[in-house]
Amino acid sequence: LILEFLAKENLSVDAIFLTHTHGDHIACLEKLKQKTENPPVFVHKLEPIAGANLIEEGFEHEMGSLSLRSLNTHGHSVGGTTFLIRGPERTIALVGDAIFAGSMGGGMVSYADALRTNREKIMSLPDETVLCPGHGPMTTVGEEKKHNPFFPEF
Secondary structure (H helix, E strand, O other): OHHHHHHHOOOOOOOEEOOOOOHHHHOOHHHHHHHOOOOOEEEEOOOOOOOOEEEOOOOEEEEOOEEEEEEEOOOOOOOOEEEEEEOOOOEEEEEEOOEEOOEEOOOOOOHHHHHHHHHHHHOOOOOOOEEEEOOOOOEEHHHHHHHOOOOOOO
């Protein structure tokens, strides 16, 4: 589906950013790299995979009018990363499995850390920030403050 979308929209891939390395998120990574001229891959240093550039919190990358910054949102995975993308129209957070619409990813490494990093790094973003989870529909920080039972304090 990714390759079909890229072809339909006439897009190219300059880099691949991984929120974490669970199998359901990287199953097609090698095929995607081969079909998109082997762009660089970026992943948190605590989840190294062969050939990837290892990053840590605060990593920044510019893409035309967009800027990307990494936030470590571990708990679901040891190197779980949220990529905050700021553009001319809105801010988007690619959150992987840290948080979902009305839910959150399991604390496979640490439930307490997952809750804490979600509160500190995701729920503290402006309400209009669009959240793009690894599964399920997109949402916003404001919607999650109103409806996510894992964060009743908001």
